[in-house]
Amino acid sequence: MELLQVICLALIQGITEFLPISSSAHLILAAELTDWPDQGLAFDIAVHLGSLVALLGFFRHQCSQFALSSWRYLAERRYDDHLDLMLKLGAATAPVAVAGLLFKDFVAVELRSVGVIATTTIVFGLVLWWADTRRGENATLSWSNAVVIGLAQALAIVPGTSRSGITISAALLLGLSRTMAAQTAFLLAIPTIGGAALLAYLDLPANLAPTQFLPLVLGVVLSAISAYVCIRFFVALVERTGMLPYVTYRLALGAFLWTLLWLDPGVSGA
Secondary structure (H helix, E strand, C coil): CCHHHHHHHHHHHHHHCCCCCCHHHHHHHHHHCCCCCCCCHHHHHHHHHHHHHHHHHHCHHHHHHHHHHHHHHHHHCCCCHHHHHHHHHHHHHHHHHHHHHHHHHHHHHHHCCHHHHHHHHHHHHHHHHHHHHCCCCECCCCHHHHHHHHHHHHHHHCCCCCHHHHHHHHHHHCCECHHHHHHHHHHHHHHHHHHHHHHHHHCCCCCCCHHHHHHHHHHHHHHHHHHHHHHHHHHHHHHHHCCHHHHHHHHHHHHHHHHHHHHCCCCCCC
């Protein structure tokens, strides 16, 4: 991989993973508009681990509370709000884990196309807009809400849907505030990205060449830094900006992808 490819892909992953605009759409688009070679599974894992590092850094206090509450429950059988939230997040993660295991191969073969991504980018962009118009002010995640958001997150295995976008949409439709919806989506990303990276790691070849390590390390660092800045920016401004800027961007991106297909029907996106 050339240095420019490493930098661009790491920044694309870090910036788009947590905005409701679909990182998969942007990564496939980068491949379609350049003659870069496939970055490989190892690099994909590296940039996702960078995103995970950013999440753990941003939510370090929340994660430490999760760990402390878990220890207190094991030692003293004390059940508190932090443990309750952690268990709800675990329940919400289960559907996407099952969907990923069952449909991973089908999605990789049948759904990684520019046509699918263009369609889902537009459709779920409109869903995000509709959800934002129906948002509430609820700052508490109930068990029923966690299950529904988890089921919605399972749709994110379809490229172009956007994991953060669909979870935020579901949370807003359930009456959560913009800030709570965003925080829920980001906290759900911790087990989701971690689990996906672990499954991908199991598919890695045993003889990973030493020459690959430098781009992997650079990918982790750049993805982590850009993702952390993106999360901080989004959480700070989401109540003021709403979802309209991201909806507008998704519609423009979807229209661009359909134009790309019309101009070059041979574009596959695979």
